[in-house]
Amino acid sequence: MELKHSNGHESGRVLPVLFAGVLMAALDIGIVGPALPAIQTTYGADERGLSWVFGIYILFQLVGAPVIAKFSDRQGRRAVYIACVAVFAAASLLVAMSPTFAVLLTGRAIQGFCAGGILPVAIAVIGDTFPAERRGRALGLIGAVFGIAFLLGPLLGGILLRWGWQWLFLMNLPLAAVVLWQAARLLPTERQPMRSPIDWLGIGLLSVMLAALAWAISAVDFGALATSAGSPRVLPALLLAAVCLPALLLAQRRAADPVLHPELLRSAELRLVGVIALATGLAEAAMVFLPAFAVTGLQVPETTASFMMIPLVLALIVGAPAAGRLADKLGPKRIIQAGLIMTASGLLVFGLSVLTRASFFTAGVLVGLGLSALMAPLRLVVIREVSEAQRGAGQGLLATCLGIGRLTGAAMVGGVAASSADQTTGYQDALLFAAGLLGVATIVSVALKSLSPAGRQMEQNHGP
Template identity: 40%
Template sequence: MTVIAVPPASSPSPPPTLSPEDAAARQRLLTVLFAGVFMAALDAAVIAPAIPALRTAFGVDNRQVGVVTIVFSLCSMTSTALMAALSDRFGRRTIYLMDIAGFAIGSLIIAQSSTFDVLLLGRAIQGLSAGGITPTASSVVGDTFPPEQRGKILGLIGATFGMAFLFGPILASAILVVASWHWIFLINLPFAAIVFAMGYRSLPRVSRPDAWPPFDYAGITVLAIMLASLTLGINRAVDTLTGLTVWPALLVTAVLAIPSLMWVERRAALPIVPLTLFGTQQLRTTWVLCTGAGFGMGSVIFISSVAVAAFQTPASKAGLMLLPLVLCSSVASALFGRLQNTLGPRAVMLWGFGTLGIGSLLVGLLAHHYWAFMVATLFIGAGVGIVVGGTLRTVVLDEVSAQQRSAAQALVNIGIAIGNLMVVAVLSALADAAGGGLVGLQTAYLTAVGVMVTMMVFSVRLRARRTA
């Protein structure tokens, strides 16, 4: 492996882009990136089938076992910016490998846990590690591939999420048939070992400057408080566990943390969240669209409930009705990643949010018809694949400097995660307020149509064509 010498500077320099002739090196690198992202996404997908087994094994109720998912989401979102900053300081290769190793350690702790608290510790380590894998992989793409190839590659990375959510529940269910729940997590160990070994050989190695500005401890602390308060406030997790109504205070804390973060970052020598990432219309629009993309992606969680309410589908089989949706999502992500340079970011996002809006409208108006429901799932799946694919990440790579790629990709992840949190809270509340059942769910999806139309209006603010 070649070691690239970088002269000391105030900020790190990325490795040179791979030329088109470096086909073998490019293929090895892409394999490592796809495999790592797939592993992290797969673990998020396999947890749902494991929940009943975990509840029985540790003697906890539904309220307590839900914390398994909340802990992972909380740690993943709060670690994203931290891992991005560390990858700038210590190199993408070092942090990517550290995250892969940390994910394996968390999986081992879960599999060997004798108490529920130890299981939550392992899940937290998994989340902290998973939070850095996707943004670091996206930054590596920006560092090592020419601009005209980035959209296609990031679209394929987005498609790996669809594949993970397609195969994850099937794999977990098969494991539970032939073995215990422990093997759902133990299977990560050989997979992580292979990815680590391949990454050690294939990821570009860059020498780092000796002198660095002080680490932005104040910035990462305020950001963590803001994201943790937002996550717990929206999920009302503390209320669920303690019976105390503290979610309004948590949301107020998250709002008050915003000006605090701006004040801290203006004074930081090397900020965790550079305020210049909000300095252009393209970037500000992108952050809004990331939240909308997360909202659209999160709306998928209610599709199974619609199937149960509309067609009396057994809850154990309702997940199978998502298979066409997931397949359509993967195909659309890969396809529009390839078309991105031709269509331009504005057209791609208009297609994506428009497709999501059509799917949501069909659910809201015609979900009681089986044919309309299935067509709606295809539209929703395609829309999710488009908006969560590579377009927004490519816009960010085009807009920011090489030194800000990791921080910018971290904000993409945070925006999508916030949208995911919001949709679960908003749509579930609307469904309950409308009386629950199929009518309540249809009301929630009609509201989602309004969100998608709003995102289409914001999409018009994107450039019609990629910048050079």
């Protein structure tokens, strides 16, 4: 059963369902911060163990994205989206009711795995249901979710914490119930499930490879890269990932319905997008350190340092929908290039200028607008380049590249700053390095296809 593009009214009703699901998953990253001291008190966890409340969510989110997105190609978007939201809600209840810290981490892992699938499946639904000329603006609205989550997360966390940290996770239950109800009513009719065997070998190899790579990246010390890469904590994971890669490629050639279809691996355009996504993810991760940068460089109190991010976040919220609309009109290539240049410019201001509040806010606005201009257009390129049958897998691959970039960026910025004699200088050096990588990505983006007006019209009329 083939999916049909909805008319404007029908697709407009679908978008809030997708928006709410993505928001729920995005909130569960930032909202946990205020609860960490209370969780530590409840379970007596040490600092290293407590960091895994975040870390295990991100790790399993990375693994879940390509696997769940591929299942949405096989089983249909509605069934997989509903399953992700339902299991995410059940895992939220498990976290809130956890008798031990180990059970809490198990719940966070399940949450992360499901959250990894919610966004790429939502993007695939947009590709299925929205006409080509309206996809950019829809993707832009979804992109704005992450800025909204950044603002709402700490606020909701602080309010709900008064009644116990468990409520930060229990709040997902009513939201999930509404999303499930509306998703069952409004998400499009799906095609018949595929009858070819599931590529369990490919799924297993991909999951182990991504988990090993994520562990290695998170454990490496970029301040002493050569020594750290050969350490017992990092080297075995790198070797495991290296062994899994050729085994995965071989398995994909033999699978009836591979989790990473050769169509995705052969596409030069998708390889370019992957490189740009790695640099984009790295820049996104660097933004996490800006409050600490403000503390060391501007002597801002730790309790108010997050407020220094408000101009960046507002630029992200405003810019994402605008970038999506422009991508509909001009094609994604120009918007991607503008986004890369603006993000790199903002990072250069952070790294090269004498740090003042004015320069900090100016750089933040540039970075916010730049990152917002990369969200929808990158996803539009993937929608354009892959067949409908591989649309979910394509978005999962993009999410994986972004996730690897984020993990690398977090380890790189933190490691460089920690190893520097002056922490402010260390942050600036790391941000300059990120700007350089974005410069390379800008050069790479020149090779992206420019869709002519005739080509855009053909896509609008017939879809990808």
